[in-house]
Amino acid sequence: MESNARAILLIGDGMADRPVASLGGRTPLEAADTPNMNRLAREGESGLMDPIRPGIRVGSDTGHLAILGYDPYKIYTGRGPFEAAGIGMDVSRGDVSFRCNFATVDANLKVLDRRAGRISEGTKELADAINGITIDDVTFFFKESVAHRGALVMHGPGLGAQVSDIDPHRENERILEAAPLDEQDSASKKTADLLNQWVLRTYEILKDHPVNKAREAQGQLPANIVLPRGVGIAPDIAEFDTLHDVVSACVVETGLIRGIARYLNMDLIDVPGATGGLDSDLMAMAHAVVDALDNHTFVLCNVKGPDVAGHDGDGQAKVEAIQRIDQMVGYLYENLGDTDVLVVTADHSTPCVVKDHSGDAVPIVFWSRRGRIDDCTEFNERAVTRGGVGRIRGTDVMPLITQLMGVQEKFGA
Amino acid sequence: MESNARAILLIGDGMADRPVASLGGRTPLEAADTPNMNRLAREGESGLMDPIRPGIRVGSDTGHLAILGYDPYKIYTGRGPFEAAGIGMDVSRGDVSFRCNFATVDANLKVLDRRAGRISEGTKELADAINGITIDDVTFFFKESVAHRGALVMHGPGLGAQVSDIDPHRENERILEAAPLDEQDSASKKTADLLNQWVLRTYEILKDHPVNKAREAQGQLPANIVLPRGVGIAPDIAEFDTLHDVVSACVVETGLIRGIARYLNMDLIDVPGATGGLDSDLMAMAHAVVDALDNHTFVLCNVKGPDVAGHDGDGQAKVEAIQRIDQMVGYLYENLGDTDVLVVTADHSTPCVVKDHSGDAVPIVFWSRRGRIDDCTEFNERAVTRGGVGRIRGTDVMPLITQLMGVQEKFGA
Numbered sequence: 001m002e003s004n005a006r007a008i009l010l011i012g013d014g015m016a017d018r019p020v021a022s023l024g025g026r027t028p029l030e031a032a033d034t035p036n037m038n039r040l041a042r043e044g045e046s047g048l049m050d051p052i053r054p055g056i057r058v059g060s061d062t063g064h065l066a067i068l069g070y071d072p073y074k075i076y077t078g079r080g081p082f083e084a085a086g087i088g089m090d091v092s093r094g095d096v097s098f099r100c101n102f103a104t105v106d107a108n109l110k111v112l113d114r115r116a117g118r119i120s121e122g123t124k125e126l127a128d129a130i131n132g133i134t135i136d137d138v139t140f141f142f143k144e145s146v147a148h149r150g151a152l153v154m155h156g157p158g159l160g161a162q163v164s165d166i167d168p169h170r171e172n173e174r175i176l177e178a179a180p181l182d183e184q185d186s187a188s189k190k191t192a193d194l195l196n197q198w199v200l201r202t203y204e205i206l207k208d209h210p211v212n213k214a215r216e217a218q219g220q221l222p223a224n225i226v227l228p229r230g231v232g233i234a235p236d237i238a239e240f241d242t243l244h245d246v247v248s249a250c251v252v253e254t255g256l257i258r259g260i261a262r263y264l265n266m267d268l269i270d271v272p273g274a275t276g277g278l279d280s281d282l283m284a285m286a287h288a289v290v291d292a293l294d295n296h297t298f299v300l301c302n303v304k305g306p307d308v309a310g311h312d313g314d315g316q317a318k319v320e321a322i323q324r325i326d327q328m329v330g331y332l333y334e335n336l337g338d339t340d341v342l343v344v345t346a347d348h349s350t351p352c353v354v355k356d357h358s359g360d361a362v363p364i365v366f367w368s369r370r371g372r373i374d375d376c377t378e379f380n381e382r383a384v385t386r387g388g389v390g391r392i393r394g395t396d397v398m399p400l401i402t403q404l405m406g407v408q409e410k411f412g413a
Numbered sequence: 414m415e416s417n418a419r420a421i422l423l424i425g426d427g428m429a430d431r432p433v434a435s436l437g438g439r440t441p442l443e444a445a446d447t448p449n450m451n452r453l454a455r456e457g458e459s460g461l462m463d464p465i466r467p468g469i470r471v472g473s474d475t476g477h478l479a480i481l482g483y484d485p486y487k488i489y490t491g492r493g494p495f496e497a498a499g500i501g502m503d504v505s506r507g508d509v510s511f512r513c514n515f516a517t518v519d520a521n522l523k524v525l526d527r528r529a530g531r532i533s534e535g536t537k538e539l540a541d542a543i544n545g546i547t548i549d550d551v552t553f554f555f556k557e558s559v560a561h562r563g564a565l566v567m568h569g570p571g572l573g574a575q576v577s578d579i580d581p582h583r584e585n586e587r588i589l590e591a592a593p594l595d596e597q598d599s600a601s602k603k604t605a606d607l608l609n610q611w612v613l614r615t616y617e618i619l620k621d622h623p624v625n626k627a628r629e630a631q632g633q634l635p636a637n638i639v640l641p642r643g644v645g646i647a648p649d650i651a652e653f654d655t656l657h658d659v660v661s662a663c664v665v666e667t668g669l670i671r672g673i674a675r676y677l678n679m680d681l682i683d684v685p686g687a688t689g690g691l692d693s694d695l696m697a698m699a700h701a702v703v704d705a706l707d708n709h710t711f712v713l714c715n716v717k718g719p720d721v722a723g724h725d726g727d728g729q730a731k732v733e734a735i736q737r738i739d740q741m742v743g744y745l746y747e748n749l750g751d752t753d754v755l756v757v758t759a760d761h762s763t764p765c766v767v768k769d770h771s772g773d774a775v776p777i778v779f780w781s782r783r784g785r786i787d788d789c790t791e792f793n794e795r796a797v798t799r800g801g802v803g804r805i806r807g808t809d810v811m812p813l814i815t816q817l818m819g820v821q822e823k824f825g826a
Contacts (some may be wrong), residue, residue: 018783018784018785019785019786025786027785048801048803052824053809053812054805054806054809054812054813055809055810055811055812055813055814055815055816055821056812056816056821056824057816057821057822057823057824058823058824058825059823059824059825059826060825060826061825061826062824062825062826063825072824072825076824076825079825079826082826083826256826351783353783354783354819356823357823358816359812359813359815359816359817359821360785360816381785381801382785382786382787382788382801385787385788385799385800385801385803386788386799390803390804391802391803391804391805
């Protein structure tokens with residue numbers, strides 16, 4: 001099909017909620033003044049969406065993967081790959097990745113502190129010292145992230161991800177030996193054997209590193225080993241543009257979502273002032289989204305603020321975050337043409353009463369001047385149940401967008 | 414997640430229905446006075462639930478299995494295992510079980526009466542005489558149930574359940590030889606070979622048993638053989654508490670549901686006066702449910718009455734059964750705390766006009782003081798279509814409960 005349509009998928013992170021007592025029993029979406037979202041509801045089709053399936057508590061990573069068209073039950077083996085990608089590491093399909101801690105061990109490899117005295121400086125130097133080690137045909141890429149944390153990417157042929165942890169997950173115990181969960185699984189055996197060698201190598205390199213010598217001189221615990229955990233294999237999945245026949249860009253704030261977008265080979269657009277907090281410059285993000293439409297047909301935008309407020313249990317802050325997203329919606333609406341598509345939803349609920357992700361469905365609205373119109377006239381958890389979309393799943397979202405855009409191939413004759 | 418929430422899942426067996434002429438075209442749920450269920454609807458979220466999938470006519474066993482989180486298409490091979498468990502037999506994962514009849518055969522093993530003259534006494538003695546036979550490495554446990562019925566459990570290694578019937582299902586034909594449905598299926602071949610030997614053994618033991626000698630002396634047909642049918646293999650599924658991270662109990666009336674609960678290792682609670690009929694002492698059951706919450710976090714309660722009335726095609730009796738369940742709901746409601754969850758639904762529809770299970774969806778309401786509220790204000794088949802739950806499936810029910818309780822692990826970051 002020929003189409004010049006463009007689509008924006010705007011995700012208010014954790015935006016959906018439950019009744020909040022301090023808001024008079026309304027949800028933040030009900031309590032907020034959202035004329036622009038409500039206009040989308042009046043002019044479009046609304047409903048409820050379960051990111052994975054009803055009742056399942058999803059993370060931001062699994063929620064986004066599902067909404068972007070990838071079934072997490074099939075492709076998500078652990079946080080490692082997307083965390084590594086999120087801090088800017090190259091992660092290729094088949095790579096095995098880990099979340100890591102810098103830790104302190106004694107000469108017998110007994111763990112004295114799993115966070116190396118909560119080291120906050122010098123980790124870049126330490127990471128550089130152990131980055132790029134090759135053992136057999138596998139190269140170990142390592143990069144520091146926040147505080148004592150980092151990520152490891154094992155790159156090489158024939159690696160498996162079914163391996164036990166090295167991190168004993170408590171102190172005063174010797175580090176464990178990674179082992180394949182199934183002895184017959186030669187790919188995972190390869191990963192475990194090389195990983196065990198690499199961990200010992202990090203100790204040999206780090207124990208005498210100048211950063212650690214300086215720490216010890218000041219009475220601080222040395223960051224003399226790296227403990228990997230959260231193993232996952234980078235799934236062999238199609239790139240986003242290939243899967244959906246779009247040219248995509250991504251305006252997002254958090255590393256985890258950046259990592260997903262990067263892995264899917266979406267264009268990453270940096271926005272000065274986009275902090276991921278409640279103070280983030282959302283209008284700058286909205287401008288970046290509209291600008292991206294000049295040379296992309298699909299833009300994913302994730303705003304983290306509502307999730308932050310939900311985790312804090314702060315209903316009023318969540319109302320304000322939502323109202324600022326509504327202003328973004330107003331700007332986006334003004335800048336869309338006759339064939340364009342705007343979809344607003346959340347990746348999961350973060351109810352103030354729970355202060356964490358819940359398994360409640362999230363509202364979603366599909367808007368296009370060429371699309372259907374239903375009886376729903378407001379955008380919130382309760383109103384959308386009167387909408388025409390009914391109750392759909394995350395993996396339904398992209399097909400519903402690409403058919404509205406008119407870029408989806410017909411299945412059949 | 415830390416949580417002190419508890420949940421009750423109250424199932425009105427076959428409670429859902431269709432319009433009944435004698436009720437002025439209303440369903441029994443519409444015609445009944447149900448202030449307590451309606452309060453749940455006003456304060457909670459309602460919708461329709463297909464126990465398996467839309468239009469599928471389910472049994473009480475398959476309906477309950479699905480609602481409890483087990484996909485019957487994957488794990489349900491036949492009634493045998495759950496019937497055997499339901500009459501109190503030990504059934505282990507991998508056992509092959511059968512529903513059985515005591516029957517009468519002549520010396521050529523031609524079936525004279527498939528129900529042994531509808532024998533009603535002496536079956537315990539007969540069952541004891543053939544219980545515990547071992548052939549090769551398989552032990553055959555047998556127990557009588559009601560009238561001419563019983564159940565057989567084959568316990569031993571490497572058994573399959575793809576075998577043809579021994580029961581010819583009509584009279585004046587010789588009993589059949591069980592055979593594997595696929596000759597290459599050595600596990601099922603083992604089952605068939607041993608089962609054929611066992612059936613002949615029952616004839617050898619029973620034909621001269623004093624109970625049968627006495628029957629023959631009185632001109633009654635002897636129960637001189639056992640005919641197995643309804644083969645099923647006990648599925649290798651997780652126990653309920655492990656699957657859902659709860660501590661569960663079960664207040665149910667019928668053997669079939671007891672069998673399921675037993676197999677899932679839920680605590681079975683006996684309630685004097687719970688008969689499974691329209692005269693059952695439902696308030697005693699309600700008290701038992703609330704008592705069970707003292708040391709359990711999840712209680713399943715099944716009330717059989719509405720199904721009995723539906724099978725009878727008696728709309729007025731069904732209205733009365735529903736009103737008595739509504740009184741239970743009132744008592745349960747009064748005894749639940751701020752974080753607790755109450756869910757009311759049915760395992761299937763038993764419409765009076767059908768006098769059997771239909772494939773119609775059933776209403777369901779999720780209530781918690783911490784949960785969402787929708788626009789539905791009554792609990793019946795028609796009103797819940799305005800609810801926020803939309804149309805879900807049986808296997809969605811437990812995730813929706815455990816996320817409301819706050820005991821479900823997050824999938825992802």
